[in-house]
Structures are given as C-alpha cells and as structure tokens.
Amino acid sequence: MELDSKCPTGPIETRWDRHQFSLKLVNPANKRKYTILVVGTGLAGGSAAASLAELGYNVKCFCFQDSPRRAHSIAAQGGINAAKNYHNDGDSVYRLFYDTVKGGDFRARESNVYRLAQVSLNIIDQCVAQGVPFAREYSGYLDNRSFGGAQVSRTFYARGQTGQQLLLGAYQALERQIGAGAVEMFPRTEMLDLIVIDGHARGIVTRDLMTGKIESHLGDAVVLGTGGYGNVYYLSTNAKGSNATAIWRAYKRGALFGNPCFTQIHPTCIPVSGDYQSKLTLMSESLRNDGRVWVPAKKDDTRPASQIPEAERDYYLERRYPSFGNLVPRDVASRNAKAVCDEGRGVGGTKLAVYLDLRDAIDRLGKHVIKERYGNLIDMYERIAGEDPYQEPMRIYPAIHYTMGGLWVDYNLMSTIPGLYVIGEANFSDHGANRLGASALMQGLADGYFVLPNTINDYVASTKLEKADANNAAVRDAEEQVLQTTSKLLHNKGTRSVDSFHRELGKLMWEYCGMSRTAEGLKLALSKIPGLREQYWREVKVLGSGEELNQSLEKAGRVADFFELAELICLDALERNESCGGHFREEYQTPEGEAARDDAHYSYAAAWEFRGVGNRPDLHKEPLTFEYVHPAQRSYK
C-alpha cells in the first residue's frame, strides 16, 4: 500500500494556507444534506461536533459517558501551549514548531507540526471568547507560564484545571448546537464497529449502554475522537473508561495503525500504594517549575526526607542536565527516575518513588504564592497520599499517561479508509515519539476546531456518495459481529473476572514494554500475550444480561481489544531497533545513557495493516523528511 501523506510542499509558512485554498468547498445550503458521525466528546470530538454543526452539517455525536462533559480531556491539569509571544521572550510560531519537532525526537511530519503551531494562536482566541477563565495578570492580560521542556513562557492555564475549562468550553459550544437541533447527542452509547460500504466509512454500530440495544447509524463521514489507549497497561493516568475499542475496530476494518509503540510515561504521578490500585493520578508537571526532584545520595537510605542533610541529597536532574534542570522533557525525566530507583535510591515504602520538593520554593516565594499556584494539586496529593506537601516532599513516580501512536492519518486527518477521520489523541498525530507538556490540549482543539472542519469539506464535495442503505450487507455483517461478540462474552461461563485479566495484561506490558524495552523482553511478551488472550476468551466471566446496564460487559469488550492491541504495541517496539522519545530500547543508548536514534534506518512512521487476529500484520512505512529542523541528538544538558 502506498501511503500518501498529502502534505503540501514549498515554503512551510504558507503550506496550510495554500492547502486550504486548494480544498473544495461545500455550498452552505447543501451542508445540511450531509450527516457526519462524531464519536467521542473530548477536546477533539466535542470541538469538531460543535464546529461542524455551526457550518451547517447534520451531526450525530456519541459518547460512552453519561454526558459529553465527562470526556477524559477534563482531567488535563497543566495548560495549553500557544505561540503568542505575549511575554516578548523570543517565542514564535517557528519556535513552537521547532520545539515540537525536536521534542518529538524527529518522528513527526514537519508540515503537520507547523500547522499545529500556527493554529495554536486561534485556539486561545477562540477559548477566551467562549469564556474560558484563563489565569490573568493584575493588568487583566492573559498570564502564561513555562512548562515541561520549554524555555519560553507559552503555556496558558486555568489554575490546575485547564483541561476541564477548555473541555467545558467545547461542551458548551456543543450543547448550544444540541439545543439548536443541529447535533443529535447519544450519551451512554458506545461504538462497537465501523461500517465500511464500497471502501468508504459510512457508519458505526453502537450499543446503547442503558438498554443494550445494538443499532447502526449511517452517514456520509465518520470522525473518531476517542482518545488514547494508555489503559492497555491497566494502571495509567487515563480515566477508567478510556479505551481503544473504536480505533481498534476501525483498524480491523482496514485503517492503518501508526506508531503503536510510542507511548508516553509521565514523570510526576502519585506512586502505586497497593494491589487494589485502580488507577494512577497525575500531579501536573507544572510543579517541576518550582519543585526540585531528588533522591538520597546513598542507597537504601531510610531516613525521612527532613533528616537527610543537603549534602546527602542528589538533585539528579539538575546535576545531569544543568541547562534544563528539573524542566527536562517527560521521557528524560521519567527514565532518570527509573534509573535512580533501579540503583536502590528510591524512596517511600515501595522504593519506587522519588521526591518532588517544594521546600526551597516556599522559602523563596512564601507559602501563599505556592498555594496560589498549586493549591488544588497540593490538596489532591494530600487527599490521596495522606501527607502534607507543605511539610514534607511529595513522592512521585512515572506512569503511563498518553499515547502518541494511533490510527494513521494524512495531512487532512483522514485515515486509510476514505471518509474515516481521526482526530486528537486517537490519531498517530503530530507529537512524533514524545509529546511536549501542554501540547495535547493544543492538538485536540486544533484538530477539532480548525483543521477537520476545513479538510472534511473537500471529501464531502469531491466524493459521490449515494445514500447509505441500512439493508446493505456490510451493515448487517457489522451488526452481526457485534451481536456475536457480546453474546459470546455473556455466555462464556468462565471463572475469572475481566479486571483480573486486565491487571495481568497490564503488568506484563509495564514490565516488558514500559519505560524501557529490550528485544528479549518484547519477544517474551509476544510469546505470552496470545496464550493469555486465548485464556481470556475461555475463562472470562461476565455476569448479568445484555439488555440493561452491564458494566462488566462493557469492560469485557474493551479488554478483549486491549489484548490484541498489546500484541501490536510489542511488535512495533520490537521492530523499531532504535531509541527515540518515549520508546527506549536498552540496546540503543549513548554512552551517557541517552536515547540513541537511528535516522538512517528508522526515520519513518510505522503504519500497520491488520491481517487477521493472531496473524502478523503488514508493516508499511511513511518516510519522514526534514527540510527545516535538522535531526540532531536531543540535548538538554
């Protein structure tokens, strides 16, 4: 298969403008004749559904939660980047573009990233106009802060709840369209398959989670904004319901999956406290602006933090990376935390944690300033860990947080199935092998507000689509498959709960395909997963019926997909014989222990094509070329 990224060429500054001009338009009066199905209501899906409805399209929108306002974007804390240069500190669209390509370890497309940086400006304007209560200076102007891995202040924020406020902005725009009758909303409705008719995405099969009704929805295009797949690892910072089912079923219908092994570990999460642990909670890395990360200088030091004198503390990030210090990018911070714990210098009961200490900042700025900046985060830490960060340093450890991989899309955000668009974290996106802090919100909203509503017109205008027929064999077949899977899970009469399998899979993935990976470990995981998957289908136990709310059944379908996806992640990680960004292969590192890329062989996006469960998928490669930002080893020294 030839992968055509459809990226424009020529001067990068004008690529998006020229591309937009070349796209076909749909007459405003005709738009309402077209139905677009949007799955997911996070920043990407919610903003896309609202914007498409404003344009005049007929929109049907779906989410599995009880309200579109619950989507997991709501939990993003730190902020959103935009190259406004309001602080005159040397920021520009070009610098944001440069930082993002470099931060992604040269595994993203230049054209996409440049567009993202450009559009970042419009996002802030749009959100302010919607009433997002961004932090302000006393003058009334917008406040900014610097954030994980950036040397300029370009992050806009609303306390520690930026994701919540941006999502509520998109949600309100969406509700406005629902109220106006332009969007038909289906909450508590889960997409369980994609309907492809004559090679075009024409609909989805859903299950009404309240009644169990399986139903098909047909339209002219399908947009997936269904988020990432971090929950493959069981423990992650994702919401419990976050899942890969929508993108996975689309993959099985022919959409290629891009860079599945690019997963991001977030360095500052509250550590695991026991076997019952159900999820991990992130502490915004904005804390790294004022907090200092350290561990005891010597091994197995069991003294409480307050009794360890200054000289016996190792501020290892400041020591190893003098110019970025505590603000090194996420992958670097995470790996270093693991390294010091592996050396036996971890802290807390499990020894799998490092300190994040606000003491010096409190001394310098006063407790009130720290409270104003991070009050809600500090309260949250205290609630969960039962310790007071104003008195003792917080304990943190890395956890799975975000997935840069996802369905492969071209510059128009269309997957390899015509008419299937994928936006936000669900696509393989603009972040390359590592995402910079405060860039997820930016990408979700860029895709949903500004990119997709422009590019989708071109498809609608240039494709002759007959009205999709509910009696088409493809519709029947998709429904039949969903019914079969559901009934198989319900009548399995197994002995083990869904969660017990999910935990087992998660442990395996974290162990062999987590923060650092080896060929040996990946091969071991690949030899174990198929057996575990078969065992799952034999032994999983799902009680209750399919005709009512059944949360075990919902989970069971999602975990079944995680089993298949886990295998693909490991395969991709094994195939990529280099270290880059979030993908760290122990065999490939520099003498100083930094990630060693292999541009000669791996400067491509991997796009996998489904070949049947249990069969090896086909690998297609989209070569990446860099005309502006020249690949170099990332250095944060």
Added chain:
Amino acid sequence: MKIILHIWRQRNADDKGRMARYEVPNVNEHMSFLEMLDVLNEDLIAKDEEPVAFDHDCREGICGMCGSMVNGVAHGPKPGTTLCQLHMRFFKDGDELYLEPWRARAFPIVKDLVVDRSAFDRVMAAGGFISVATGSAPDGNAILVPKEDADRAMDAAACIGCGACVAMCPNASASLFLAAKISHLGLLPQGQPERHERAVAMVAQANQELFGACTNIGECEAVCPKEIKLEVIARMNHDFLLAKLAGRGAAEEG
C-alpha cells in the same frame, strides 16, 4: 479493617429496589472509596452475584461522574471531596456505611447507584454558553479581564456537574449548579451580552426538568466537592430579576 456496607440494589428503573448488606473484610487505609467497591465487586463476581453498578470515570475528582450518598451525605463525610477521592483512612474498623443513589425527581435511577443526570445537559443546552462560532474570535488579549473577576469566574466554573447539590437539597433544587454557570459566564466581559437571557432560559429549563425551588437552606454548598459558594445563587437571582424587570427573555420562559 472491616467495613460493613448497606447498598441500594435496584435492577432497573421499574424495579422497586432494596438495601443489601455486604461485608468487606480486608480494607486497606490507602484505598479510595471506589477501590473498596472494586474489591467488593470482585468478591461478588467470584460468588456469581452481580456486581454493584456505580458511575465513575476519572477517579481523580474532576469528571463529576461518581457519587452516591454515604450515610445520608452526598459524596460522604469529608468536605470538598468527591467519592472517588475519599480514602478509607477516614473510616475505622467496623464502620457501617449506607450507600444510596442520588434521589431526585429529575434524576431517575438507572440501576443500583447509577442515576440519569441528563437533565443537567438540557439545562446547559438551554443557555449555558456564550454564542460564539468557531473562527470569529478577536485576539485573546483584546478582551481584558480584571484578575479578581477572572478568579471569581474560575471559582464558579470549577463545578463538575456531579449532582451532589441536587441530591442533598431537601427540595432537589439545581440552583447551585445553574448559578455556578450563570456566575462564571456573567462575571466575564464576554458573557455580558447574553447575561440576562441566559439566566431566564436556564431557570425555565430547570423548572421543566422538575428540579425544585431554592429556599436558601445551604445543604448544597456544604456537600459541593468543589466548594462552590452560595453567593453564586444570589448573583443568579439578581440576573434573573433584572431580566424579568426589563421584560427580557420572556419568550423562553413560556
């Protein structure tokens, strides 16, 4: 420690429902409340009993999906905390806890502890927004917002839409929820043009959804996990009254 739970079990909307007693013998103090329910559910599944249905998603106190009454208090005994953020260290060995769903006419029970809160969405659709289409915004710094106003708007905007305020109110009023949004948008310059229509439209929809009237009891404020203050209700009443005096928004009120 051991915790004894009495949980409302109800198969579906038509079922009458009843309290059922369970014991969870090995509760660890670091568990969250929902993790304790996970442990109970795993136990029930092992015994071929259907697990307890409860809503949850983020488990970090921000999505607003979780919540139940714990001994008659929405989200349990710790102020400013959602159920998912409540940890078992606040309880002691042998405690008996009564878990019931939110009870309000506007929130029909779906199953066990799960209720239907879609009335909140319809209230938002009636006017909880600023009408700005994508692409039409001026530069972000063209609209100055005094820091104090931005901070107060943020205080109100922190609402997570969980419904605890309604569940706790003897009148099942949604006033705190409505007023939080009306205050958030009404405190900002961007929100001024629609300020009065917004209040009238949202209040009218809330009445249609059969939420009760506010009689200033203040139970809502006491259980709000985001500690939204009663003063937002005063702001809402003010906006609503001014709109009525000016004869605006009458059409929506119908």
